[in-house]
Amino acid sequence: MRALVIDDSRAIRLILVQILKALKFEVIEAGHGLEALEKLKESGPLDLALVDWNMPEMNGYEFVCEVRKDDRYKDMKLMMVTTETEMAQVIKALEAGANEYVMKPFTKDMIVEKLTIMGIDVG
């Protein structure tokens, strides 16, 4: 399985990458939405993207909107991982096409549980 981790914090990316690698994912990283779209063009459709909300260039919400415009990525699971915790934000992300939502701070267990909910078999 292949995943994209999008966060402008290198430290957070590192943690998420470690979690996903332990689950046997091949992981691509990006520091913001635009970079993520570029990398996605190179890689083709992936199984999963973990998406921060607040980032320079293009934020995570805009990224989700862009990805959902493109039919090639319709099976890709998108999960927000963000410090945004207002109900309105969660609703906005889901309406834009995000499949799941995790509020920072997170633990490995939380990520694993959410992947399972989305139907990703992590063994």
Add this chain to the structure above:
Amino acid sequence: MAVTPADFDYISKIVREQCAIVLEKGKEYLVESRIMPLVHQEKLESIENLVKKIKQEPRGSLKDAVIEAMTTNETSFYRDIHPFETLKKEIFPELIEKRKAKRELNIWCGASSSGQEPYSLVMLLKNDFPQLNSWNLSFSASDISNQMLNRCKSGIYSQLEVNRGLPAPLMVKYFERIGTEWQVKEELRKMVQFRIINLSEAWPTMPQLDLVMMRNVLIYFDVEMKKNILGRVRKLLRPDGYLFLGAAETTLNLDENFERMPFKQSGCYRLKQG
């Protein structure tokens, strides 16, 4: 701080007497990690002093506090996910079909802890089986702990708790944000009757049940009490009802009247048919 063998025995004894939970030798670390916060809170300096105080005031509240501290309340929404998928795909459709003449369904969660398990079920029923809105649904959930009962009734969860296992689409549908926490909406809260039931003592009268959730609590009891509890569940369960146990629990070698259903990692049992 270490617990002496004598104090460990004493704490094991009161925990066993009050809620039939068995603490074998080797569980000293558990006693230490659970009881030390209480020792600090009570400004007692050591477990030894705490035990002394309980012995001096055997009817005091400290004994209850020890019981509370020693019972594990670990839980999460849709814990282990598979049981809930089995309920959604197999059990509820079957029960609803079978009960459609009487339009009645009776459910009991026998160790509800802070409430994530009963609320996971209520959300599942509301979301996936809206036809039940007009049914006569009796849903009770119980736990030995007063503190847990209050948490269940309030339906308030921290961000950390709603992050665990709760699908975001259900969170936005069935929760309200209050301050930094999240509360289950009233229409769902009032669907469940919460009460105190000590599984190792007599149970109040209950209707014949279609579904019993008894997950991750049998593990704490000795074999005799496990048999006793399963025997009483058997009498309460309708002949075509279902029992769900935790992933590490089984009826095997305890009660041969049950058979395990072949659903993936669901801990789902029913009474042997025929």
